[in-house]
Amino acid sequence: MVVQDAGTTGRRSRLSAEREHELFEAVLDHLREVGYEALTMDAVAARTRSSKATLYRQWRSKPHLVATALRHSKPVRAAGIDTGSLRGDLVQFAEGACQSAEKDTALLRAVAFAQQSNEELRQALRHVMIEPELAAFHGLIDRAVRRGELAADIPAAAFVPHMMLGACLVRPLIDDAQVSSDYLVRYVDAVILPALRLN
Known part of the structure; x- marks a missing residue:
């Protein structure tokens, strides 16, 4: 095959x-x-x-x-998610992202540390992982704009991937707890949607 x-x-x-x-x-x-x-x-x-x-x-x-x-091996990707609403898209991504968060977050953190001193690894991660995921997140935002859910000039829209990734990586450090589906959905409702003026 x-x-x-x-x-x-x-x-x-x-x-x-x-x-x-x-x-x-x-x-x-x-x-x-x-x-x-x-x-x-x-x-x-x-x-x-x-x-x-x-x-x-x-x-x-x-x-x-x-x-x-x-x-x-990434358990969930923004590409392919289209529930018909921006909140639905973000919640679906959040629920999938926590499925193997404990194992994958530690792994991604270790690789992120390694790429700081390895330019080839940094470029490979950008090409293979980061750029496709950013493009998919931008697609989520663009669809929300086309549906009339979101104004095209909302400054926070560009930072949705940063907010979502930040929630996944930082919670173990701040709360000494792993990311859970409930936590990420509450984060979407309390942080991301208000920043986008959707709550």
């Missing part, structure tokens, strides 16, 4: 969807165990019973492989 690789536009993968999923899960498990700096393509190849040449052919480098694995 031939599948489109989620991390690279216009390139085809020779791996089946099942094999890609298995490989990405192994990459993330190893990343959780040893951290980004200690993860090597040799170790990934051994762990996934792959050749290092295959890994480089498919993903070019460790940063691209890690970024694509993170993108592939």
